[in-house]
Every structure is written in structure tokens, then in C-alpha cells.
Amino acid sequence: MNKKPFLQELNRQKMSYIFIAAPFILFLIFVLGPAIASFILSFTKYNVIQPAEFVGMANYKAIILQDARFWKAIKNTLVYVIGVVPFGICIALILAVAIDQRIKAKNFFKGVLFLPTVTSIVASSVMWRWLFAGEKYGFINYFIVIKLGLKPVDWLLSPTWTLPSIIIMSIWAGLGYNVILFLAGLQTIPHAMYEAAEVDGAGYWHKFFRITIPLLKPTIVFVSIMSVIVSFQVFEQVYLMTGGGGGQLGGVLDSALTAVPYLFDKGFNKFQMGYASSMAYILFFIIFTLTFINIKFVKSKVEY
Secondary structure (H helix, E strand, C coil), rough: CCCHHHHHHHHCCCCHHHHHHHHHHHHCCCCCCCCHHHHCCCEEEECCCCCCCCCHHHHHHHHHHHHHHHHHHHHHHHHHHHHHHHHHHHHHHHHHHHHHHHCCHHHHHHHHHHHHCCCHHHHHHHHHHHCCCCCCHHHHHHHHCCCCCCCCCHHCCCCCCCHHHHHHHHHHHHHHHHHHHHHHHHHHCEEEEEHHHHHHCHHHHHHHHHHHHHHHHHHHHHHHHHHHHHHCCHHHHHHHHHHCCCCCCCHHHHHHCCHHHHHHHHHHHCHHHHHHHHHHHHHHHHHHHHHHHHHHHHHHCCCC
């Protein structure tokens, strides 16, 4: 092998490698490095103050076999995903199709719907906490429930309503992002197909289910997969709307406790870093498995 041309090419493109190296080094330091360190810590008993003590698979066994609160968090997380993903996608798709019509102020509606996405999730959570506050003083209770003659609900202090309240907030927060993705997908569908269908006498719903949905399936697949991954990692909403203001993290009776807030509680409140690392990798395995199944399922239903 002639090394001289290789070295000349490397020298000629050295600036390209320098630019590539910067993000790669940051990835190694802030992503890959902590992930490897967390994996090693998952086999230890470590409380930050004392040196880590190797315990093998003890953390994993304790989580899977003994930690009822962890499985409660996983159950709540699954309920959250089931509540957020399908409803969020359906509402976003309907809004995207409506905005894609030839209507006035289309850009205005895009901006309004996308506004929650660019708003800090912390600010949004605090705002929704105020909207759901109290039996009498929250906006939703006062202007919607009481005005309709219904009994007010203490949304964030009720074991029944805490998780649904967070689900409603999360659907609102992620709506704009999904709408923009669906609008981008809709732009790839030729209008000539709709015109040809109209000539053949097809109605609105026939065009929607026979043209829009089939041609939009790749976008639906992407949005559904990303929504599942993000929903499994929900943290800020649960933390701020339940425990962030001095209340019990996860709500009354852990009714809204999800996996990542529980992991945070174990790692950064109780300083059980090894235990929390094990929990993180169990959660990673669950997300990876469900994502793999989701991809295989939707690919079997979609022809690209």
C-alpha cells in the first residue's frame, strides 16, 4: 500500500478532519463517556461519598424482583405513552391537514401551534400547574368546571386525575412539533393526485384515507417512533407539576410517578448512584425493545 498519496490526501483535508473532530470529542466526553461510566456504576453500590463497591447483578435483581415502586413507575409510564402518543399524533395530523388547505393566515396558525414547542418546558409546566391548581382557584376549575355547574376537581392532588392532567399538558406541548412534521410530509404529496381523485368523484374522506394516509405513512412512522421514545423519557412535567413545588414527587400514592423521575429521585435525592444507573439501563432496554418492535411492526404495514 502506498502511504504517500494517503498522507497527501490527509494533509489536504486536515481542516475537514479538525471540524469533524470537535463535535466527535464533545460526543465522547459528554455522551459516550458518561454512558460507559453509568454502565460500570450499575454493577456497584455507590453513594458519591464512599468509594464504589462492586456488587455484580445485585442492583438489577433488586429492581426487577423487589422494587414494587419501580414497576409502579413503569406502569404509569406505559399509561402515559398510551395517552400521549396516539392522541397527540391524531390531533396533530388533523390540524396539519386543516392548515394545509388553501386558507388565509396559514403561517399565523403554524406559528401559534409551534409556539409551545419553542417555549421552555419548565415555563409550560409551571403555567399548567397554575391552570390545574386547587378546587376553586385554578383557571380550568373556575372558568370551565364551575361555570358548567360541575363539581371542581383538585387535579394535581387527586390520584385519579394527576396523570391525565400531565398527559393533557404533554399533548399540548408536543403538538406543534408533530404538526410541522406532518405539514412537511403533506408537501410531498402531489396535488395532481387529489385533482385526479376529484375527477373520479372521490369525496373528502375517500381522498383522506386513500391518498393522504397511505402517502403520509413514512412520516407517521417517524413521528410515532420519536413520540414513543420521548414519552418514555418524560421528566420535567412530572417533576414540576407534582414534586417541584414541595409536593410529593409523582403525586399522591405515586399516581403519576414515571420511570425517569423515580430514577432521578434514587440517584440525586437518595444518592444511590449505582442503583439509579442499573435502573437507567433497564429503562434503556425497555425503550430499545419497544422501538425495535414498533419499527418492525410499522415496516410490515408500510410500503416505501
